[in-house]
Amino acid sequence: MSLNDSLASLRKIDINDLDLNNIGSWPAAAKVIAGFLAVVLVLALGYNFHLKDLQLNLERLQADESTLKQQFATKAFQAANLEAYREQMKEAEVSFGALLKQLPSDTEVPGLLEDITRIGLDSGLEFEEIKLLPEVTQPFYIELPIQIKVVGGYHDLATFASGVASQPRIVTLHNFELVPAEQGSTSKLRMNVLAKTYRYNDKGVKP
Numbered sequence: 460m461s462l463n464d465s466l467a468s469l470r471k472i473d474i475n476d477l478d479l480n481n482i483g484s485w486p487a488a489a490k491v492i493a494g495f496l497a498v499v500l501v502l503a504l505g506y507n508f509h510l511k512d513l514q515l516n517l518e519r520l521q522a523d524e525s526t527l528k529q530q531f532a533t534k535a536f537q538a539a540n541l542e543a544y545r546e547q548m549k550e551a552e553v554s555f556g557a558l559l560k561q562l563p564s565d566t567e568v569p570g571l572l573e574d575i576t577r578i579g580l581d582s583g584l585e586f587e588e589i590k591l592l593p594e595v596t597q598p599f600y601i602e603l604p605i606q607i608k609v610v611g612g613y614h615d616l617a618t619f620a621s622g623v624a625s626q627p628r629i630v631t632l633h634n635f636e637l638v639p640a641e642q643g644s645t646s647k648l649r650m651n652v653l654a655k656t657y658r659y660n661d662k663g664v665k666p
Contacts, residue, residue: 558629568603571628571656575607578622584611587649596660605654610640616650623654630656 572589579586588608595602609619616637623630633653640647 567628568656571626571630572605574626575605575623575630575654579607579609579619582611582619582622583615584609584619592653599660600657601660603656603658605656607652607654608649610647610649612646613648616648620652628656630654 568591572591576586576589586607586609588606590606592604592606595604609616611619620632624632631654633655634651636651637648639645640649
């Protein structure tokens, strides 16, 4: 069949006469066009799906690139500041060592009691009690509580508290309690206070 015959045959086709349930009865020209359209449709759908896959892959790669850039920037910053971090660690170790040196050893505790007693007497106070209480173990240090009971004037008690707190070794004061030493008189006060000094716990917490 020539091209002219095919075109003439197409002009005679009425679309309404074509039965979709019986494509085999269509004229040859209609079958060719239908086949061509089917191929074009399949190719278009396939191309569309392929483009969507490429788009998804592109978006994933862009997201990965952004994450990698951020990780690279973070690591570059850390590398640039590594030396500064090391210097800070050295300074922290020195500071920690200095603090540890302020913690008395077992053999220094009696001397610390003598210093506290001397400060109290120099402040004009009268000692009623000064005694060591049981140790309290913490993760990195051990508390050494000292119960103190003294009598004296208000300003003398303040001088004593300031003197104890300013010791070269770390001493903290807790649970202050002030009451008149004599009923009906406020010239002298009785002070109960819990002093705490500390020593380094090189064994950690025992289970």
